[in-house]
Amino acid sequence: MIVLNQLSKTYSKKNQHIHAVENINLKIEKGEIFGIVGYSGAGKSTLIRLINLLEKPTNGSVFVNGQDITKISSKELRVVRRKIGMVFQHFNLLWSRTVFENIAFPLEIAHVSKQEIKDRVNQLINLVGLDGRESSYPSELSGGQKQRVGIARALANNPEVLLCDEATSALDPQTTDSILELIKEINKNIGITVVLITHEMHVIKKICHRVAVMEAGSIIELGNVLDVFTNPKKETTKKFIKQIVYDDDSHESMNHLIEKYSKGKIVILKYKNENIESPILSQLIKNNDVDVNILHGKVVQTSTGSYGTLYLQLTGNDITKALDYLISLGIEVEVMN
């Protein structure tokens, strides 16, 4: 769907040259959600803006749907851009227009008829869950609602690609989740290719199929999200993965564990302050006929105390008894298979 070929962007000011993007080769498949993660200044925004040529490359080419868009006229480029939706961190809505008019904007630009605009916008408003808010102005909406308008607007001309530059970075965690859910759903239902930039690993974890890690203008690591998460090669990647705690919503990782350790039971134990100190595991093995394999564990220190999570594989004859024993200690037990 998108092929970047030896793509570079250098900003030059007087004698200073900033290589924001340096010789990137990348192929993004049709229908995938492709994540790009990196620290501030890594060149993520520059890269995504090169995809729709908001930024002119210093070198290299950009293929969208097999067409080299660095070679076409500005008039042709405008037509291509209608098929590449873009969502921004700060929404970039027109404050002078209502929700309806904002979503109608790209359609007006594409000279769509009034009646068609009306139908399409209403359909989009429904898709992003903003029914009843069509005549509100952006200033009357919450951040999450504004981003829903941003997404609806980006989808108006039925694009084949959706570019998201930190689309959730200005939102709280809960709203972030709902927006990510929406993007995931749209990707599933209409098969749109999504390129998503973020500096939060959990955004990648939540919805991306593949991920590229960027540093100093280059892609330093690339692969399936699960592979990169379980087997990071570069220091920067490892640091990013540390952002992620194996928490209760990491279904992908959980499924992976269940697949890998098919014998016995996979259980998650959640402790609080008081039982962490007591030697529960040795007690568990002494009192029951079970073997315990620790898959993953974490103790988190917070300002008000600590809590821990343990992922165990239990095998043996007394699994049920062992679980009852753990529950009797006041530990939260969740059996995953």
Next chain:
Amino acid sequence: MDKLNKLTEAFLPHVKWVKVLEYTYETLYMTAITTIFVFIFGLLLGLILFLTNENHILVKMINKILSTFINIFRSIPFIILIVLLIPFTNKIIGNITGKEAALPALIIAAIPFYARLVEIALREINKGVIEAARAMGASFFQIITKVLIPESLPALISGITVTAITLLSYTAMAGVIGAGGLGYLAIDEGFSRSRHDVTLVATIVSIMIVLVFQSVGDYTTKKIDKR
């Protein structure tokens, strides 16, 4: 009406209301015509100033030249500008007195003023919104008509309000070339002939016009500002 005449005779012996009405009309005429011209050409010039403010060398040069011109015209005192423009006025209007004769000077004085206000208003627009429009495939012209003007409209309106009020005071100065209007009434008919009641009435009418302009401008700005 009779009562008004009696009151006038008692307190404002020299004021003739028909004359006041006539001069008010002249002032409003001059202000209205110039404001329309200034709005159109100032907007255009402001847009050019804004759009040429780029890192492109050639484009930047156009910007610098225009900017210098504007600064020069803005620093010429209006009263001197009128005098300087007498030959030019004579050529295009055909005479150098009367209410039409003041128009070229008024327009030329106010366009650079409003152009600067327009430029400031356009700079206030969130760059991201312009970028979003570009990303959607908007053309240069569509960006101007669908983004730049609507998004800066409140500031454009309040700017033209300020300009119209400035023009109002300029029309008073235009009285020196016999342009008529309330300024002429206050100075020539009033002050010069020691008819202070006439000066007073002309001033009060001027103030009232300013107040009306300002409230209409404020109301409109508030009405369309959805930020």
